[in-house]
Amino acid sequence: MAANKEDVKLLAMVESPFVGRVDIALNLKGIQYKYEVENLKNKSELLLKSNPVYKKVPVLVHNEKSISESLVILEYIDETWTQNPILPSDPYKRALARFWSKFIDDKVIDAARKALYSHDEKEREKGAEEIDEALHLLENELKDKFFGGEEIGIVDITAVIIAYWLPIIQEAFGEKLFTSDKFPKLYNWSQDFNNHPIVKEHLPPRETLMIYYKGHYERHIASK
Amino acid sequence: MAANKEDVKLLAMVESPFVGRVDIALNLKGIQYKYEVENLKNKSELLLKSNPVYKKVPVLVHNEKSISESLVILEYIDETWTQNPILPSDPYKRALARFWSKFIDDKVIDAARKALYSHDEKEREKGAEEIDEALHLLENELKDKFFGGEEIGIVDITAVIIAYWLPIIQEAFGEKLFTSDKFPKLYNWSQDFNNHPIVKEHLPPRETLMIYYKGHYERHIASK
Incomplete structure (x- = not known):
């Protein structure tokens, strides 16, 4: 370091x-x-x-x-800090990276919240459809090892919520939104991303997140 | 040109x-x-x-x-096209400009939609409170002639929806969200922005927008 x-x-x-x-x-x-x-x-x-x-x-x-x-x-x-760039240098590629990062924040996260946290069953179903559609768009967008190419870029980093958090959160909530059979490329990417030596060293322990999100599930869903 | x-x-x-x-x-x-x-x-x-x-x-x-x-x-x-930059060159100032642009998209627009388009009176009231709070934050943030300083920058351009669109839309909907007495600095800024020679030349005619948003009002609110 x-x-x-x-x-x-x-x-x-x-x-x-x-x-x-x-x-x-x-x-x-x-x-x-x-x-x-x-x-x-x-x-x-x-x-x-x-x-x-x-x-x-x-x-x-x-x-x-x-x-x-x-x-x-x-x-x-x-x-x-310009070493190990996380955005491409070409303006068009930068625009695409910003577009997909924003897409994750605007679409994936919003849909996941709805699919998991809504008290209305129809809303939850709608959220599940929306996240399915959003993950399919990302699945199709993944052309290389990472969204950033051979190295991790801003889209990969933004998508840590899909690679690492979502599998834990959906398990805590008893849902299956992101699975290896529906999204094989995205699943392989998530494994490569989570096992990248620097990423791996800095992800919070799975158990810590599981306890935290099971607490969410109890408070938001199970007790209603 | x-x-x-x-x-x-x-x-x-x-x-x-x-x-x-x-x-x-x-x-x-x-x-x-x-x-x-x-x-x-x-x-x-x-x-x-x-x-x-x-x-x-x-x-x-x-x-x-x-x-x-x-x-x-x-x-x-x-x-x-690097002439007439709309983002500052300093990374910290760039971050602030991105923060406030995103704030306008995430907070002001969301609140305005709720305040104007919601069919639920409580939601409309909540939206009006939220936009009031958001515009006060922008009012306090305005230190110079423009958000970009002496020249128009990305925050000003993002905020064209406040400077030019909002006064027309709120009139079409019979609401008063952005007024000169509540937001004197922001109101002066909006006049300077709308009257900037290049901006002025490229804003759509007021009457065109008024007809369009009165149509929104009729379809979304008046007929429900």
């Missing part, structure tokens, strides 16, 4: 896939940073001051300048 | 504020392009082929490569 004299802090919560994105990107870049766990029931002064709009993690604090919103942070990281 | 030999097309719909963003950015850059109006009830082959995921305008087609999603297109335009 490269040494850096700069002050870099990541305001974090282990269970958040959005924090996971930033964590992976910083480690792919070889940046040293402090991982500061926030208690969302008792948010730190630093969190409230550095993300007054959303008051959410992740926040990257770099030499006292704070940046919020995981996709915005990923672009900042790539522009600030 | 600078000459360019390249083939640039904007698949468009006059009434769309998202198209308006791209139109303004291309003109601020002095790019020559064809403005191709789509009929959304009978979409062109080119639209279906170039934006298969959303099948929506705007789409920028540059030398047969197509880019969708207005914020993604704005970044592409800035990286492809």
Whole structure:
């Protein structure tokens, strides 16, 4: 890991896939940073001051300048530390990478929330159809080992929520949204991604997430 | 307007504020392009082929490569034609510009839709409160003539929906969400923005939008 004299802090919560994105990107870049766990029931002064709009993690604090919103942070990281680029250099390829990253945030996550957390059965069914369609689009988009080509790029990092979180969350909720038989290419990609040495080292323990999302299931679904 | 030999097309719909963003950015850059109006009830082959995921305008087609999603297109335009930059050069300032552009898309537009289009009175009230809060955050963020400083930047362009569209839409719906007494700085900014010579020349006629959004009001609200 490269040494850096700069002050870099990541305001974090282990269970958040959005924090996971930033964590992976910083480690792919070889940046040293402090991982500061926030208690969302008792948010730190630093969190409230550095993300007054959303008051959410992740926040990257770099030499006292704070940046919020995981996709915005990923672009900042790539522009600030230019080694191991996560965005392509060609403007058109950059546009495509941004398009698919945004697609994951706008479509996959929204559909997954609906499919898993809605109390209305019809809404849950609709969410399941939408995530199916969205994952098929991603399945068709995957041309190489990674969305970024031979190396991990911003779309792969954004999609950690599909590669690592979704299989655990769907198990906690007793659903099957993302399976190897329906999405064989995406499944192979998820294995390659999760087993990438740097990614693997920085993913939170499966058991930690399972307990957390089973708690979600109990509170949001089972008890209603 | 600078000459360019390249083939640039904007698949468009006059009434769309998202198209308006791209139109303004291309003109601020002095790019020559064809403005191709789509009929959304009978979409062109080119639209279906170039934006298969959303099948929506705007789409920028540059030398047969197509880019969708207005914020993604704005970044592409800035990286492809570097004159009159719309994003700052400093990575931190770029991050802030991306944060506020995304904020407008995620918060202001979502709240405005709820405040204007929801059939549930409580939802409409909630939307009105949310847009009030979001516009106050933008009011506080406005430090110079424009969000971009002395020149128009990506946040200003993204916010054309507030500067030009919102006053017309709220009038069509008989609502008062954005007013000069509640948001004096933002109101002054909107006047400066709308009257910028290049912006002014490329905004759609007020009357065209009024007819279109009164139609929305009749179909979505008045007839229910």
